[in-house]
Amino acid sequence: MDKRADLGRFLRRRRETAPPLVTTGSRRRTPGLRREEVAELASISTVYYERLEQGRGSLPSAPVLGGLAQALRLDDDARDHLYRLAGHAPPVRPGNGEDVDPALDYVMGAVAGTTPASITDGLGDVLKQNRLNRELLGDVSGLPGWEANLTWRWFTSPAWRDLMEPRDQHEASGLAYAADLRAGLARREPDARAAALLADLLAASEEFVEAWDRHVVSALHCAAKVIDHPEVGRIDLECSVITSPTSPQRLLLLKPTPGTPSAARIGRLAAPYNQCVVTPLADS
Known part of the structure:
Protein backbone atom coordinates (compact mmCIF):
# COMPACT_ATOMS: atom_id res chain seq x y z
CA MET A 1 0.00 0.00 0.00
CA ASP A 2 1.38 3.42 -1.00
CA LYS A 3 1.05 5.58 2.10
CA ARG A 4 1.80 8.79 0.21
CA ALA A 5 -0.97 8.13 -2.32
CA ASP A 6 -3.46 7.20 0.40
CA LEU A 7 -2.50 10.27 2.41
CA GLY A 8 -2.99 12.48 -0.65
CA ARG A 9 -6.42 11.04 -1.40
CA PHE A 10 -7.48 11.42 2.22
CA GLY A 25 -19.08 39.62 0.82
CA SER A 26 -17.43 36.46 -0.51
CA ARG A 27 -19.18 33.92 -2.73
CA ARG A 28 -17.98 30.34 -2.90
CA ARG A 29 -18.48 28.52 -6.18
CA LEU A 59 5.71 12.22 4.69
CA PRO A 60 4.83 15.14 7.02
CA SER A 61 6.06 15.47 10.60
CA ALA A 62 3.80 15.20 13.65
CA PRO A 63 3.57 19.02 14.10
CA VAL A 64 2.53 19.42 10.46
CA LEU A 65 -0.10 16.70 10.90
CA GLY A 66 -1.45 18.53 13.94
CA GLY A 67 -1.80 21.71 11.88
CA LEU A 68 -3.52 19.85 9.04
CA ALA A 69 -5.94 18.17 11.45
CA GLN A 70 -6.93 21.58 12.85
CA ALA A 71 -7.16 23.18 9.41
CA LEU A 72 -9.45 20.43 8.10
CA ARG A 73 -11.41 20.32 11.40
CA LEU A 74 -10.97 16.58 11.80
CA ASP A 75 -12.63 14.73 14.64
CA ASP A 76 -10.57 12.39 16.82
CA ASP A 77 -11.06 9.30 14.64
CA ALA A 78 -10.17 11.11 11.41
CA ARG A 79 -7.18 12.78 13.07
CA ASP A 80 -5.87 9.42 14.31
CA HIS A 81 -6.26 7.99 10.81
CA LEU A 82 -4.31 10.93 9.35
CA TYR A 83 -1.42 10.28 11.74
CA ARG A 84 -1.34 6.57 10.91
CA LEU A 85 -1.35 7.25 7.17
CA ALA A 86 1.78 9.35 7.71
CA GLY A 87 3.44 6.66 9.83
CA HIS A 88 3.02 8.38 13.21
CA ALA A 89 1.36 7.25 16.42
CA PRO A 90 -1.77 9.33 17.05
CA PRO A 91 -1.68 11.71 20.02
CA VAL A 92 -3.12 10.32 23.23
CA ARG A 93 -6.74 11.32 23.56
CA PRO A 94 -8.09 13.08 26.64
CA GLY A 95 -9.06 10.70 29.40
CA ASN A 96 -5.64 9.18 30.06
CA GLY A 97 -5.50 10.58 33.57
CA PRO A 116 -14.01 -9.38 39.13
CA ALA A 117 -13.06 -6.37 36.97
CA SER A 118 -10.72 -3.39 36.90
CA ILE A 119 -10.03 -0.40 34.66
CA THR A 120 -6.49 0.60 33.71
CA ASP A 121 -5.04 3.51 31.78
CA GLY A 122 -2.71 3.28 28.78
CA LEU A 123 0.36 2.68 30.96
CA GLY A 124 -1.27 -0.06 33.03
CA ASP A 125 -2.12 2.01 36.12
CA VAL A 126 -5.21 0.60 37.85
CA LEU A 127 -7.74 3.42 38.02
CA LYS A 128 -10.66 1.55 39.57
CA GLN A 129 -11.62 -1.94 40.78
CA ASN A 130 -14.95 -3.48 41.67
CA ARG A 131 -15.42 -5.25 45.00
CA LEU A 132 -14.75 -8.76 43.68
CA ASN A 133 -11.51 -7.66 42.04
CA ARG A 134 -10.31 -6.15 45.32
CA GLU A 135 -11.38 -9.30 47.15
CA LEU A 136 -9.21 -11.49 44.92
CA LEU A 137 -6.24 -9.28 44.04
CA GLY A 138 -6.10 -6.73 46.84
CA ASP A 139 -6.85 -3.02 46.82
CA VAL A 140 -4.45 -1.72 44.16
CA SER A 141 -6.00 1.46 42.75
CA GLY A 142 -4.83 4.66 44.38
CA LEU A 143 -1.59 3.24 45.81
CA PRO A 144 1.39 5.61 45.76
CA GLY A 145 4.27 5.54 43.30
CA TRP A 146 4.15 2.67 40.83
CA GLU A 147 2.31 0.31 43.20
CA ALA A 148 -0.93 0.77 41.24
CA ASN A 149 0.78 -0.17 37.95
CA LEU A 150 0.21 -3.75 36.80
CA THR A 151 3.48 -4.06 34.91
CA TRP A 152 5.47 -2.74 37.86
CA ARG A 153 3.72 -5.06 40.30
CA TRP A 154 4.26 -8.05 38.02
CA PHE A 155 8.02 -7.57 37.79
CA THR A 156 8.68 -6.35 41.33
CA SER A 157 6.23 -8.31 43.50
CA PRO A 158 6.73 -12.09 43.15
CA ALA A 159 4.21 -12.79 45.90
CA HIS A 170 5.15 -16.41 34.50
CA GLU A 171 7.64 -16.12 31.65
CA ALA A 172 4.92 -15.81 29.01
CA SER A 173 2.93 -13.34 31.10
CA GLY A 174 6.03 -11.22 31.80
CA LEU A 175 6.73 -11.02 28.07
CA ALA A 176 3.09 -10.03 27.47
CA TYR A 177 3.32 -7.18 30.02
CA ALA A 178 6.57 -5.89 28.47
CA ALA A 179 5.10 -6.13 24.96
CA ASP A 180 1.99 -4.23 26.04
CA LEU A 181 4.08 -1.49 27.63
CA ARG A 182 6.12 -1.13 24.43
CA ALA A 183 2.88 -0.85 22.42
CA GLY A 184 1.50 1.68 24.91
CA LEU A 185 4.61 3.84 24.71
CA ALA A 186 4.43 3.76 20.90
CA ARG A 187 0.89 5.15 21.02
CA ARG A 188 1.83 8.03 23.33
CA GLU A 189 3.61 11.26 22.68
CA PRO A 190 6.79 11.35 24.81
CA ASP A 191 6.02 12.31 28.40
CA ALA A 192 7.90 12.29 31.68
CA ARG A 193 5.70 9.73 33.43
CA ALA A 194 6.04 7.11 30.70
CA ALA A 195 9.81 7.64 30.51
CA ALA A 196 10.10 7.36 34.30
CA LEU A 197 8.15 4.10 34.43
CA LEU A 198 10.35 2.53 31.77
CA ALA A 199 13.57 3.73 33.44
CA ASP A 200 12.48 2.48 36.86
CA LEU A 201 11.48 -0.94 35.49
CA LEU A 202 14.81 -1.31 33.70
CA ALA A 203 16.62 -0.48 36.94
CA ALA A 204 14.46 -2.65 39.19
CA SER A 205 14.08 -5.94 37.32
CA GLU A 206 16.56 -7.99 35.31
CA GLU A 207 13.61 -10.11 34.20
CA PHE A 208 11.98 -7.02 32.71
CA VAL A 209 15.25 -6.09 30.96
CA GLU A 210 15.34 -9.52 29.31
CA ALA A 211 11.69 -9.28 28.23
CA TRP A 212 12.13 -5.68 27.03
CA ASP A 213 15.19 -6.60 24.97
CA ARG A 214 13.12 -9.07 22.97
CA HIS A 215 11.33 -6.08 21.35
CA VAL A 216 7.94 -7.78 21.19
CA VAL A 217 5.08 -5.31 20.61
CA SER A 218 1.53 -6.42 21.34
CA ALA A 219 -1.63 -5.19 22.99
CA LEU A 220 -2.27 -6.83 26.34
CA HIS A 221 -3.73 -10.32 26.37
CA CYS A 222 -4.27 -11.94 29.73
CA ALA A 223 -3.35 -15.46 30.65
CA ALA A 224 -5.75 -17.63 32.61
CA LYS A 225 -5.67 -17.00 36.34
CA VAL A 226 -5.76 -19.53 39.17
CA ILE A 227 -6.37 -18.04 42.61
CA ASP A 228 -6.46 -20.07 45.82
CA HIS A 229 -8.77 -18.03 48.02
CA PRO A 230 -8.55 -18.71 51.77
CA GLU A 231 -12.34 -18.77 52.19
CA VAL A 232 -13.76 -20.49 49.10
CA GLY A 233 -10.80 -22.40 47.63
CA ARG A 234 -9.47 -22.55 44.08
CA ILE A 235 -10.95 -20.14 41.51
CA ASP A 236 -10.14 -20.60 37.82
CA LEU A 237 -10.55 -17.47 35.74
CA GLU A 238 -10.34 -16.45 32.08
CA CYS A 239 -9.26 -12.88 31.31
CA SER A 240 -10.85 -10.66 28.66
CA VAL A 241 -9.77 -7.13 27.74
CA ILE A 242 -12.22 -4.52 26.49
CA THR A 243 -10.69 -1.34 25.05
CA SER A 244 -12.39 2.04 25.05
CA PRO A 245 -13.07 3.62 21.63
CA THR A 246 -12.56 7.12 23.05
CA SER A 247 -9.64 6.79 25.46
CA PRO A 248 -6.55 4.62 26.09
CA GLN A 249 -8.28 2.95 29.03
CA ARG A 250 -9.11 -0.75 29.21
CA LEU A 251 -11.49 -2.92 31.18
CA LEU A 252 -10.04 -6.22 32.43
CA LEU A 253 -12.68 -8.86 33.15
CA LEU A 254 -11.89 -12.05 35.07
CA LYS A 255 -14.58 -14.55 34.06
CA PRO A 256 -15.12 -17.88 35.84
CA THR A 257 -13.80 -20.73 33.70
CA PRO A 258 -16.70 -22.87 32.38
CA GLY A 259 -16.83 -26.42 33.69
CA LEU A 269 -17.70 -14.15 47.79
CA ALA A 270 -20.18 -11.78 46.19
CA ALA A 271 -23.14 -12.76 48.38
CA PRO A 272 -22.60 -10.10 51.06
CA TYR A 273 -22.44 -7.40 48.35
CA ASN A 274 -25.41 -8.69 46.37
CA GLN A 275 -27.86 -8.81 49.26
CA CYS A 276 -30.40 -6.06 49.16
CA VAL A 277 -33.26 -5.07 51.37
CA VAL A 278 -36.66 -5.00 49.69
CA THR A 279 -39.05 -2.57 51.30
CA PRO A 280 -42.70 -3.72 50.97
CA LEU A 281 -45.06 -1.27 49.35
CA ALA A 282 -47.36 0.40 51.81
CA ASP A 283 -50.99 -0.70 51.65
CA SER A 284 -53.01 1.72 49.67
Whole structure:
Protein backbone atom coordinates (compact mmCIF):
# COMPACT_ATOMS: atom_id res chain seq x y z
CA MET A 1 0.00 0.00 0.00
CA ASP A 2 1.38 3.42 -1.00
CA LYS A 3 1.05 5.58 2.10
CA ARG A 4 1.80 8.79 0.21
CA ALA A 5 -0.97 8.13 -2.32
CA ASP A 6 -3.46 7.20 0.40
CA LEU A 7 -2.50 10.27 2.41
CA GLY A 8 -2.99 12.48 -0.65
CA ARG A 9 -6.42 11.04 -1.40
CA PHE A 10 -7.48 11.42 2.22
CA LEU A 11 -6.35 15.05 2.41
CA ARG A 12 -8.01 15.94 -0.88
CA ARG A 13 -11.34 14.35 0.08
CA ARG A 14 -11.40 15.95 3.53
CA ARG A 15 -10.45 19.35 2.07
CA GLU A 16 -13.30 19.11 -0.43
CA THR A 17 -15.82 18.29 2.32
CA ALA A 18 -14.48 20.64 5.02
CA PRO A 19 -16.66 23.56 6.13
CA PRO A 20 -15.69 26.55 3.93
CA LEU A 21 -14.29 29.74 5.35
CA VAL A 22 -16.89 32.49 5.48
CA THR A 23 -15.78 36.05 4.79
CA THR A 24 -17.91 39.13 4.39
CA GLY A 25 -19.08 39.62 0.82
CA SER A 26 -17.43 36.46 -0.51
CA ARG A 27 -19.18 33.92 -2.73
CA ARG A 28 -17.98 30.34 -2.90
CA ARG A 29 -18.48 28.52 -6.18
CA THR A 30 -17.17 25.22 -4.83
CA PRO A 31 -17.68 23.52 -1.45
CA GLY A 32 -14.90 22.88 0.99
CA LEU A 33 -11.58 24.67 1.29
CA ARG A 34 -9.05 25.80 -1.29
CA ARG A 35 -5.53 24.36 -1.10
CA GLU A 36 -4.05 27.73 -0.22
CA GLU A 37 -6.56 28.10 2.62
CA VAL A 38 -5.60 24.74 4.12
CA ALA A 39 -1.92 25.62 3.79
CA GLU A 40 -2.39 28.97 5.50
CA LEU A 41 -4.43 27.46 8.34
CA ALA A 42 -1.83 24.71 8.83
CA SER A 43 1.10 27.17 8.67
CA ILE A 44 2.77 25.42 5.73
CA SER A 45 3.45 26.52 2.15
CA THR A 46 0.87 25.99 -0.56
CA VAL A 47 3.47 24.25 -2.71
CA TYR A 48 4.21 21.74 0.05
CA TYR A 49 0.53 21.09 0.64
CA GLU A 50 -0.07 20.52 -3.07
CA ARG A 51 2.74 17.96 -3.09
CA LEU A 52 1.10 16.15 -0.18
CA GLU A 53 -2.21 15.92 -2.02
CA GLN A 54 -0.37 14.65 -5.09
CA GLY A 55 1.32 11.91 -3.05
CA ARG A 56 4.81 13.28 -3.65
CA GLY A 57 7.70 14.12 -1.37
CA SER A 58 8.41 13.06 2.18
CA LEU A 59 5.71 12.22 4.69
CA PRO A 60 4.83 15.14 7.02
CA SER A 61 6.06 15.47 10.60
CA ALA A 62 3.80 15.20 13.65
CA PRO A 63 3.57 19.02 14.10
CA VAL A 64 2.53 19.42 10.46
CA LEU A 65 -0.10 16.70 10.90
CA GLY A 66 -1.45 18.53 13.94
CA GLY A 67 -1.80 21.71 11.88
CA LEU A 68 -3.52 19.85 9.04
CA ALA A 69 -5.94 18.17 11.45
CA GLN A 70 -6.93 21.58 12.85
CA ALA A 71 -7.16 23.18 9.41
CA LEU A 72 -9.45 20.43 8.10
CA ARG A 73 -11.41 20.32 11.40
CA LEU A 74 -10.97 16.58 11.80
CA ASP A 75 -12.63 14.73 14.64
CA ASP A 76 -10.57 12.39 16.82
CA ASP A 77 -11.06 9.30 14.64
CA ALA A 78 -10.17 11.11 11.41
CA ARG A 79 -7.18 12.78 13.07
CA ASP A 80 -5.87 9.42 14.31
CA HIS A 81 -6.26 7.99 10.81
CA LEU A 82 -4.31 10.93 9.35
CA TYR A 83 -1.42 10.28 11.74
CA ARG A 84 -1.34 6.57 10.91
CA LEU A 85 -1.35 7.25 7.17
CA ALA A 86 1.78 9.35 7.71
CA GLY A 87 3.44 6.66 9.83
CA HIS A 88 3.02 8.38 13.21
CA ALA A 89 1.36 7.25 16.42
CA PRO A 90 -1.77 9.33 17.05
CA PRO A 91 -1.68 11.71 20.02
CA VAL A 92 -3.12 10.32 23.23
CA ARG A 93 -6.74 11.32 23.56
CA PRO A 94 -8.09 13.08 26.64
CA GLY A 95 -9.06 10.70 29.40
CA ASN A 96 -5.64 9.18 30.06
CA GLY A 97 -5.50 10.58 33.57
CA GLU A 98 -7.49 9.79 36.66
CA ASP A 99 -10.96 10.29 35.16
CA VAL A 100 -12.41 6.83 34.57
CA ASP A 101 -13.95 6.21 31.16
CA PRO A 102 -17.74 6.31 31.84
CA ALA A 103 -18.60 3.55 29.34
CA LEU A 104 -16.09 1.12 30.83
CA ASP A 105 -17.20 2.11 34.33
CA TYR A 106 -20.81 1.28 33.42
CA VAL A 107 -19.88 -2.18 32.16
CA MET A 108 -17.77 -2.85 35.25
CA GLY A 109 -20.71 -1.88 37.44
CA ALA A 110 -23.09 -4.07 35.44
CA VAL A 111 -21.01 -7.21 36.10
CA ALA A 112 -20.03 -6.32 39.66
CA GLY A 113 -22.06 -9.16 41.19
CA THR A 114 -20.49 -11.95 39.12
CA THR A 115 -17.18 -10.86 37.62
CA PRO A 116 -14.01 -9.38 39.13
CA ALA A 117 -13.06 -6.37 36.97
CA SER A 118 -10.72 -3.39 36.90
CA ILE A 119 -10.03 -0.40 34.66
CA THR A 120 -6.49 0.60 33.71
CA ASP A 121 -5.04 3.51 31.78
CA GLY A 122 -2.71 3.28 28.78
CA LEU A 123 0.36 2.68 30.96
CA GLY A 124 -1.27 -0.06 33.03
CA ASP A 125 -2.12 2.01 36.12
CA VAL A 126 -5.21 0.60 37.85
CA LEU A 127 -7.74 3.42 38.02
CA LYS A 128 -10.66 1.55 39.57
CA GLN A 129 -11.62 -1.94 40.78
CA ASN A 130 -14.95 -3.48 41.67
CA ARG A 131 -15.42 -5.25 45.00
CA LEU A 132 -14.75 -8.76 43.68
CA ASN A 133 -11.51 -7.66 42.04
CA ARG A 134 -10.31 -6.15 45.32
CA GLU A 135 -11.38 -9.30 47.15
CA LEU A 136 -9.21 -11.49 44.92
CA LEU A 137 -6.24 -9.28 44.04
CA GLY A 138 -6.10 -6.73 46.84
CA ASP A 139 -6.85 -3.02 46.82
CA VAL A 140 -4.45 -1.72 44.16
CA SER A 141 -6.00 1.46 42.75
CA GLY A 142 -4.83 4.66 44.38
CA LEU A 143 -1.59 3.24 45.81
CA PRO A 144 1.39 5.61 45.76
CA GLY A 145 4.27 5.54 43.30
CA TRP A 146 4.15 2.67 40.83
CA GLU A 147 2.31 0.31 43.20
CA ALA A 148 -0.93 0.77 41.24
CA ASN A 149 0.78 -0.17 37.95
CA LEU A 150 0.21 -3.75 36.80
CA THR A 151 3.48 -4.06 34.91
CA TRP A 152 5.47 -2.74 37.86
CA ARG A 153 3.72 -5.06 40.30
CA TRP A 154 4.26 -8.05 38.02
CA PHE A 155 8.02 -7.57 37.79
CA THR A 156 8.68 -6.35 41.33
CA SER A 157 6.23 -8.31 43.50
CA PRO A 158 6.73 -12.09 43.15
CA ALA A 159 4.21 -12.79 45.90
CA TRP A 160 1.51 -10.84 44.05
CA ARG A 161 1.97 -12.67 40.76
CA ASP A 162 2.24 -16.03 42.57
CA LEU A 163 -1.21 -15.23 43.93
CA MET A 164 -2.66 -15.02 40.40
CA GLU A 165 -0.93 -17.54 38.16
CA PRO A 166 0.99 -20.83 38.25
CA ARG A 167 4.72 -20.25 37.96
CA ASP A 168 4.96 -22.08 34.64
CA GLN A 169 2.98 -19.19 33.10
CA HIS A 170 5.15 -16.41 34.50
CA GLU A 171 7.64 -16.12 31.65
CA ALA A 172 4.92 -15.81 29.01
CA SER A 173 2.93 -13.34 31.10
CA GLY A 174 6.03 -11.22 31.80
CA LEU A 175 6.73 -11.02 28.07
CA ALA A 176 3.09 -10.03 27.47
CA TYR A 177 3.32 -7.18 30.02
CA ALA A 178 6.57 -5.89 28.47
CA ALA A 179 5.10 -6.13 24.96
CA ASP A 180 1.99 -4.23 26.04
CA LEU A 181 4.08 -1.49 27.63
CA ARG A 182 6.12 -1.13 24.43
CA ALA A 183 2.88 -0.85 22.42
CA GLY A 184 1.50 1.68 24.91
CA LEU A 185 4.61 3.84 24.71
CA ALA A 186 4.43 3.76 20.90
CA ARG A 187 0.89 5.15 21.02
CA ARG A 188 1.83 8.03 23.33
CA GLU A 189 3.61 11.26 22.68
CA PRO A 190 6.79 11.35 24.81
CA ASP A 191 6.02 12.31 28.40
CA ALA A 192 7.90 12.29 31.68
CA ARG A 193 5.70 9.73 33.43
CA ALA A 194 6.04 7.11 30.70
CA ALA A 195 9.81 7.64 30.51
CA ALA A 196 10.10 7.36 34.30
CA LEU A 197 8.15 4.10 34.43
CA LEU A 198 10.35 2.53 31.77
CA ALA A 199 13.57 3.73 33.44
CA ASP A 200 12.48 2.48 36.86
CA LEU A 201 11.48 -0.94 35.49
CA LEU A 202 14.81 -1.31 33.70
CA ALA A 203 16.62 -0.48 36.94
CA ALA A 204 14.46 -2.65 39.19
CA SER A 205 14.08 -5.94 37.32
CA GLU A 206 16.56 -7.99 35.31
CA GLU A 207 13.61 -10.11 34.20
CA PHE A 208 11.98 -7.02 32.71
CA VAL A 209 15.25 -6.09 30.96
CA GLU A 210 15.34 -9.52 29.31
CA ALA A 211 11.69 -9.28 28.23
CA TRP A 212 12.13 -5.68 27.03
CA ASP A 213 15.19 -6.60 24.97
CA ARG A 214 13.12 -9.07 22.97
CA HIS A 215 11.33 -6.08 21.35
CA VAL A 216 7.94 -7.78 21.19
CA VAL A 217 5.08 -5.31 20.61
CA SER A 218 1.53 -6.42 21.34
CA ALA A 219 -1.63 -5.19 22.99
CA LEU A 220 -2.27 -6.83 26.34
CA HIS A 221 -3.73 -10.32 26.37
CA CYS A 222 -4.27 -11.94 29.73
CA ALA A 223 -3.35 -15.46 30.65
CA ALA A 224 -5.75 -17.63 32.61
CA LYS A 225 -5.67 -17.00 36.34
CA VAL A 226 -5.76 -19.53 39.17
CA ILE A 227 -6.37 -18.04 42.61
CA ASP A 228 -6.46 -20.07 45.82
CA HIS A 229 -8.77 -18.03 48.02
CA PRO A 230 -8.55 -18.71 51.77
CA GLU A 231 -12.34 -18.77 52.19
CA VAL A 232 -13.76 -20.49 49.10
CA GLY A 233 -10.80 -22.40 47.63
CA ARG A 234 -9.47 -22.55 44.08
CA ILE A 235 -10.95 -20.14 41.51
CA ASP A 236 -10.14 -20.60 37.82
CA LEU A 237 -10.55 -17.47 35.74
CA GLU A 238 -10.34 -16.45 32.08
CA CYS A 239 -9.26 -12.88 31.31
CA SER A 240 -10.85 -10.66 28.66
CA VAL A 241 -9.77 -7.13 27.74
CA ILE A 242 -12.22 -4.52 26.49
CA THR A 243 -10.69 -1.34 25.05
CA SER A 244 -12.39 2.04 25.05
CA PRO A 245 -13.07 3.62 21.63
CA THR A 246 -12.56 7.12 23.05
CA SER A 247 -9.64 6.79 25.46
CA PRO A 248 -6.55 4.62 26.09
CA GLN A 249 -8.28 2.95 29.03
CA ARG A 250 -9.11 -0.75 29.21
CA LEU A 251 -11.49 -2.92 31.18
CA LEU A 252 -10.04 -6.22 32.43
CA LEU A 253 -12.68 -8.86 33.15
CA LEU A 254 -11.89 -12.05 35.07
CA LYS A 255 -14.58 -14.55 34.06
CA PRO A 256 -15.12 -17.88 35.84
CA THR A 257 -13.80 -20.73 33.70
CA PRO A 258 -16.70 -22.87 32.38
CA GLY A 259 -16.83 -26.42 33.69
CA THR A 260 -15.28 -25.49 37.03
CA PRO A 261 -16.94 -24.62 40.36
CA SER A 262 -15.45 -21.12 40.10
CA ALA A 263 -18.72 -19.31 39.33
CA ALA A 264 -20.36 -20.74 42.46
CA ARG A 265 -17.32 -19.86 44.57
CA ILE A 266 -17.28 -16.29 43.26
CA GLY A 267 -20.99 -16.19 44.04
CA ARG A 268 -20.19 -17.02 47.67
CA LEU A 269 -17.70 -14.15 47.79
CA ALA A 270 -20.18 -11.78 46.19
CA ALA A 271 -23.14 -12.76 48.38
CA PRO A 272 -22.60 -10.10 51.06
CA TYR A 273 -22.44 -7.40 48.35
CA ASN A 274 -25.41 -8.69 46.37
CA GLN A 275 -27.86 -8.81 49.26
CA CYS A 276 -30.40 -6.06 49.16
CA VAL A 277 -33.26 -5.07 51.37
CA VAL A 278 -36.66 -5.00 49.69
CA THR A 279 -39.05 -2.57 51.30
CA PRO A 280 -42.70 -3.72 50.97
CA LEU A 281 -45.06 -1.27 49.35
CA ALA A 282 -47.36 0.40 51.81
CA ASP A 283 -50.99 -0.70 51.65
CA SER A 284 -53.01 1.72 49.67
